[in-house]
Amino acid sequence: MKITKLIHSAALLAVFIAGAAGAARAADKVSMGFIYVGPKDDYGYNQAHSEGCAGVQKLDWVTAVEEASVPETTAVEEAMRDMIEQNKATVLFPTSFGYFNPHILKLAKDYPKVQFFHCGGMWHDGLPDNVGSYFGYIDEAEYVAGIVAAESSKSKKLGFIAAKPIPQVLRNINSYTLGARSVVPAATVQVIFTGDWSLPVKEAEAANSLIDQGVDVLTCHVDSPKVIVTTAEKRGIMCTGYHANQSVLAPKGYLTGAEWNWSKVYADYADWVHSGKSLMAGTIPHLIRGGLKEGFCKVSPYGPLVSDQAKADADAAKAKFMAGTMVIYQGPIKDNTGKVVIPGGTGLKQTDIDLEKMNYLVEGVLGSTGS
Amino acid sequence: MTSTATITLTAPPGAAPEPPAGRRWRTSLESVAIPAGAMLVALLLFGIFCGLAGASPFSVYYSIYRAAFGSWYAFQNTLIRAAPIMLCALCTALPMRLGLVVIGNEGALVMGGLGTVLVGAYWVSAPHYVALTAMALAGMLAGGLWILAVGAMKIYRGVNEVISSLLMNYIAIAILNHLVNGPMHDPSSLNKPSSFPVPDANALGNIPGSRVHFGLIYGIVACLITWVLIEHTSFGFKVRMIGGNLRAARIAGLPVGKISLLVCFLGGAAAGLAGMAEIAAVQGCANESLAAGYGYAGILVAFVGRQHGLGVLLVAILLGGILASGGMLQRQNHLSDATVLVFQGLVFLVILYSESLYGRFKFFQERTHGHQ
Numbered sequence: 160m161k162i163t164k165l166i167h168s169a170a171l172l173a174v175f176i177a178g179a180a181g182a183a184r185a186a187d188k189v190s191m192g193f194i195y196v197g198p199k200d201d202y203g204y205n206q207a208h209s210e211g212c213a214g215v216q217k218l219d220w221v222t223a224v225e226e227a228s229v230p231e232t233t234a235v236e237e238a239m240r241d242m243i244e245q246n247k248a249t250v251l252f253p254t255s256f257g258y259f260n261p262h263i264l265k266l267a268k269d270y271p272k273v274q275f276f277h278c279g280g281m282w283h284d285g286l287p288d289n290v291g292s293y294f295g296y297i298d299e300a301e302y303v304a305g306i307v308a309a310e311s312s313k314s315k316k317l318g319f320i321a322a323k324p325i326p327q328v329l330r331n332i333n334s335y336t337l338g339a340r341s342v343v344p345a346a347t348v349q350v351i352f353t354g355d356w357s358l359p360v361k362e363a364e365a366a367n368s369l370i371d372q373g374v375d376v377l378t379c380h381v382d383s384p385k386v387i388v389t390t391a392e393k394r395g396i397m398c399t400g401y402h403a404n405q406s407v408l409a410p411k412g413y414l415t416g417a418e419w420n421w422s423k424v425y426a427d428y429a430d431w432v433h434s435g436k437s438l439m440a441g442t443i444p445h446l447i448r449g450g451l452k453e454g455f456c457k458v459s460p461y462g463p464l465v466s467d468q469a470k471a472d473a474d475a476a477k478a479k480f481m482a483g484t485m486v487i488y489q490g491p492i493k494d495n496t497g498k499v500v501i502p503g504g505t506g507l508k509q510t511d512i513d514l515e516k517m518n519y520l521v522e523g524v525l526g527s528t529g530s
Numbered sequence: 531m532t533s534t535a536t537i538t539l540t541a542p543p544g545a546a547p548e549p550p551a552g553r554r555w556r557t558s559l560e561s562v563a564i565p566a567g568a569m570l571v572a573l574l575l576f577g578i579f580c581g582l583a584g585a586s587p588f589s590v591y592y593s594i595y596r597a598a599f600g601s602w603y604a605f606q607n608t609l610i611r612a613a614p615i616m617l618c619a620l621c622t623a624l625p626m627r628l629g630l631v632v633i634g635n636e637g638a639l640v641m642g643g644l645g646t647v648l649v650g651a652y653w654v655s656a657p658h659y660v661a662l663t664a665m666a667l668a669g670m671l672a673g674g675l676w677i678l679a680v681g682a683m684k685i686y687r688g689v690n691e692v693i694s695s696l697l698m699n700y701i702a703i704a705i706l707n708h709l710v711n712g713p714m715h716d717p718s719s720l721n722k723p724s725s726f727p728v729p730d731a732n733a734l735g736n737i738p739g740s741r742v743h744f745g746l747i748y749g750i751v752a753c754l755i756t757w758v759l760i761e762h763t764s765f766g767f768k769v770r771m772i773g774g775n776l777r778a779a780r781i782a783g784l785p786v787g788k789i790s791l792l793v794c795f796l797g798g799a800a801a802g803l804a805g806m807a808e809i810a811a812v813q814g815c816a817n818e819s820l821a822a823g824y825g826y827a828g829i830l831v832a833f834v835g836r837q838h839g840l841g842v843l844l845v846a847i848l849l850g851g852i853l854a855s856g857g858m859l860q861r862q863n864h865l866s867d868a869t870v871l872v873f874q875g876l877v878f879l880v881i882l883y884s885e886s887l888y889g890r891f892k893f894f895q896e897r898t899h900g901h902q
Contacts, residue, residue, distance in 0.1 A: 198867055226857050227867035231819040233812055237607045238857050244603070246861060257722055261814050279721065325721045354707065355818070516720060 189250060189432050191215065191223040191425075192242030194235060196255035196382075197357065199227045203383035203402040204356075207419040208254040208278070210403065214422025215429050224248065231257035239266045243273055250432055252425065254278045263290060274438050276428060282445045291438045293424055293447045295455030296509045298334035299480050300417030302487055303451075303458050303473050304399040305338025307415045308376040309346040310469035311397055318369035319350045320362055320379040320387055324528040326517045328380045331401075331417075333521045334487050335378065340523050342472050349374060350526035356382040366390040376414065388413065397464060404459045415473070416459035423454045450509060451480040494519035495526075560894035568884035572877040579872055585863045594873075597858035598851030609742045612850030614639070616749030617804035618828025619846055620756055621677060623837040624797035625691075627760055628790050629773040634680055634695030635801045636825025637702030638673035642802025644706060645672025646809040647714065647816045650728035661732040666748075666806050673802015674795040676702065681794030685787050703821050710817050724817035734810035745807030750843065752800050757839025769793055801825065834881050852877065 191212075199209040209225065216223045224246045226238045235258050242248040249272070253263055256279045263275050267287040280294035308317050317339060321328045332350055339346040349372065351365040358381075366377055366387045377391045378384075378399040385408060391398035392409035400406070400416025428443070436442035449455035458477060461470055479485035486508060490501035500519050501507060507514055520528060577587030598608050621635040645668040650661060680698060683689035707723075709715075714725040734744050760766035772779040772786055779786055804824060813819055831849055835841030856870035889895075 224861045226860050229857075230822045232808075232822045233610045234853070237610060237854065241597075241607075241857050242861070245858075257817070257819050261812070323723070325723065327721045 187220065189221050189429050190246060190248045191221060191250045191252065191429070192239070192246060192248035193223060193225045194229050194238050194242075194251070194253040194255070194258070195225070195227045196231065196257070197228060199225065201383040202385040202388075202405050202408060203381070205254070205382070207403045208252070208421055211419070211421025211425045212252075215425045218426070218429060220433060221429050222246075229255075231255060231262070233262075235262045236266055239263070239275075240269075243270055249273055250428065251275050252278070259292075271439075274432065274443075280446060280448060288439050289437075291443060291445045291447075293428075293455075295419060295424075295453075296448065296450035297417050297419065297456040298330045298487065299450040299485070299509070300456045300458050301331045301335040301401075302338035302341075302485075303476050303480075304378065304415050304417050305335040305340075305348075306342050306473045306476055307461065307465055307469050308335070308378065308397070308399050309339035309343040310466060310472060311414050311464055312343075312346065312376045314373045314375045315343055315346045316372070316374045317346060317348045318366070318372075318374035318377045319348050319524075320365045320369070320377065320381065321350055321352050322356045322381045323354065324352055324518075326515055329517045329520060329528065330514060331380050332524060333517065333519075336521055336523045337487055337492075338476065341476075342469075346523065348524045350520065350524055352526075352529060353381065359383075359386045362386045363390050367394070370394045370396055378416075397462075400459055406459060406462060409462075411462075412464065413459070413462045414465050415461050418457050418459055420454055420457045424449075448510070451477065452483055488514060493522045495522050495524050497522075554896065556894050556896050560888065560891070563894070564884050564887055565881060568881045569877065571884075572873075572880040575880070576873050576876050579876070580863075580865065580869070583865055583869070585865055590859065590863050590865070593858045593862050594852075594855040597855040604854065606740055606742050607854040608847060608850040609740075609746050610850070611853045612846045613743065613746040613749045614804040614808060614824040615827045615831055615849055616843060616846035617745070617752055617800045617807070618824050619831035619835060619842045620752055620800035620828075620839075621673075621797040621825070622829050622832035623835065623839070623842050624756060624760075624793050624800070625677070625681065625790075626832060626837040627766075627769050627773045628793050629776065630681065630684060630790070630794070631692045632677060632680055632695045632794065632797060633692060633829050634677055634698045634702075634798075634825075635828045636821060636823070637695070637699035638676045638798040638801035639805040639808070639825050640699075640702040640706050640821055641676040642669035642673035642799075642805030643809045643813075643816050643820045644709060644805075645669045645802065646806040647725045647728065648672075650732060650810060651714075651726040651815065654729050654732070656732065658732055662734060662810065665728070665732070665810055666803060669802040669806030669809075670799035671802070673805060674797075674799035677798025677801070678791055678795040680798075681791050685790055699825065706816060706820060707818070714816065716815065719815075719817070722817055724815045727815040728810060730814075732810070733814065734807060736811075743807060743811035745804070745811055748803055748807060749846070752803065753839045753843040753846075755839070756800075756842070760839065765789075801828070830878055834878050836885075848877075849874065 193212040195205040195208055197205040200206055212223055212225055215221045224242060229235050229238045235253060239251055239253060259277050259279060259281050263277055267275050267290045271289055275290045277292050280292045282290060282292035319332050321332060336348045349369060353361040353365060362381055363386050376397045377387055379387045379401055384401050384405055388398050388405045388408045392412050397412040397414050398409055399414050402419060404418055406413040431443050438445060486506040488501055488507040490505040491499055491503035492501040494500045518528060580587050580590045597604055599605055618635040618639055621638050622632055625632040646665045649668040650665045680691050680695045683694050684691040710725050711723045716724055716726045736743050760769060768784050768789055772789060808820060809816060831842055831845045835845035852874050859865045859869050860867055
């Protein structure tokens with residue numbers, strides 16, 4: 160009896176030591192958790208983040224777990240908690256905009272040693288030290304896509320299907336329109352707001368109605384552009400994409416698109432954490448942002464219908480962004496009711512806080528913000 | 531009132547007053563064995579599905595157990611998810627006992643949330659408990675009136691309550707969107723339009739020693755009240771009578787309209803209270819996250835729980851557990867995010883199907899010589 164007991168405890172001890180050693184080895188690794196509000200393969204917002212996660216998973220010193228289709232309720236708090244408690248995650252990327260307040264802020268207080276990075280740029284002084292934000296100026300890529308769209312269009316009527324008239328979305332619509340009208344001054348962008356981030360039926364109806372009105376290039380700002388892109392292709396018109404690359408859904412009509420490049424951003428964060436930097440020590444900035452130049456976003460490769468002229472004009476604009484000399488919001492800019500919103504001589508750079516409060520549609524956009 | 535005797539027999543099983551337990555053990559066993567058997571069948575089917583998806587069924591079962599019920603830590607996750615579903619389920623379960631199929635739970639929850647914000651975000655100087663009481667009353671009132679309207683349209687104008695309550699969900703969500711983008715809009719909520727927040731000092735806290743908010747207590751108490759009210763009071767008897775045979779109830783002289791409206795109000799108030807807890811304990815303000823689908827989950831729970839207060843309580847916890855296991859299935863077993871929905875669907879389908887098995891097994895028939 161005694162001997163078997165001894166063997167048992169020895170075995171237990173061995174298991175324990177092995178486990179501890181394993182834990183020590185694992186500690187050298189950076190353990191990350193990613194949470195998405197929708198499915199990982201939505202050809203849109205969530206896929207863009209999941210591709211970013213796949214990018215860092217390739218690094219052998221990173222372990223990353225994912226959870227998809229997590230609503231913006233207590234469910235996301237539980238998902239974060241489980242990743243911290245069960246997967247020993249020390250770095251979390253809860254990616255949906257609505258996760259931030261109150262869910263991330265609540266958990267950040269419970270777990271002061273875990274770093275929470277949130278997509279959306281909502282961090283400000285006074286919030287927990289272990290919370291950081293990142294966001295990209297993807298409207299730069301929209302500007303370039305607008306150029307391609309306008310030069311490819313025959314009717315010079317572009318269509319934009321958007322979820323809600325909030326600043327982020329309005330900025331994309333406006334930049335797209337300014338890009339389009341920089342090369343084709345007569346181009347118009349008809350906008351339709353569906354009212355929510357994921358309403359496939361309404362998105363398809365909007366796409367069909369825009370096409371019936373003579374629009375021949377469609378784009379969008381909704382969570383998943385899949386329905387819109389496939390509808391455009393089926394109806395034989397062109398489209399530009401958003402969030403991720405949708406060219407496989409529309410091999411003929413996909414012109415280009417504005418894509419996130421989260422794998423770059425996530426790899427940077429992983430690098431920083433791996434080298435011992437942290438939000439709490441102040442060695443990782445609480446707010447990082449960037450556009451094409453910083454590699455936060457990119458422009459999809461041009462599709463077969465894009466003319467050499469359009470490519471040249473788009474590449475020229477892209478080069479200016481890469482050089483940091485491009486200012487999209489260079490006055491005078493009027494809104495579509497004729498009111499001057501940015502006076503002549505004033506140029507709002509991408510970092511300008513006024514652009515974050517955008518509540519107008521520029522001249523050339525057909526539609527209204529509705530509030 | 532001789533007609534009432536026949537009506538109690540047509541009331542749903544478990545509703546009739548029970549004779550002493552010793553004499554009815556076969557029936558009691560039946561009501562445990564059939565749901566338990568259904569659960570086993572559902573697990574078996576789900577195991578086959580997981581096997582086809584390339585995961586070991588047993589490790590999947592273990593994950594579900596571990597994530598939902600395996601420890602106090604895990605069980606809290608289950609309870610957190612069960613709390614709003616419990617309250618929402620009553621919004622279908624109560625009117626169902628009258629024979630009305632109300633599926634406006636989501637709308638009642640949203641309206642309850644809006645009522646809560648109207649009080650909580652604007653009466654910020656109220657003392658903690660006064661504020662909480664006022665918010666709860668406002669939430670229940672808003673949700674209650676919402677479903678009362680469904681009942682009134684049915685009783686006085688003959689409008690089909692299934693359709694009207696479903697459509698009223700969309701109206702409620704549209705009102706929510708309008709208010710948070712317009713009159714209630716907090717200008718600091720730029721990219722996620724929200725109402726002004728309920729001050730932190732007036733937030734609904736957690737049950738001491740846990741991370742589960744007090745909404746769970748609301749839910750449990752509401753289910754118990756429903757059980758007592760419907761199964762053990764003369765008011766409940768009248769409700770069941772209306773549900774069992776409307777004409778007989780009218781002939782017996784019951785105030786059908788009044789009772790129906792009151793029950794609809796109570797159902798809506800329960801869902802409205804769920805909205806109150808979402809605002810006061812979770813979200814802090816009203817925005818699109820309020821319509822998170824708890825209402826629709828509640829419909830399912832009400833049907834599976836056989837519109838019975840205690841049934842709803844247990845099934846809501848079961849569904850909470852299923853939802854809680856979703857994360858583990860993704861992170862541990864590398865199954866897709868939709869797997870948990872497949873599991874949920876299988877469990878509920880099989881349980882609903884098993885309803886048709888009552889009375890089919892000879893073993894469970896009572897052997898007494900009395901009336902059958």
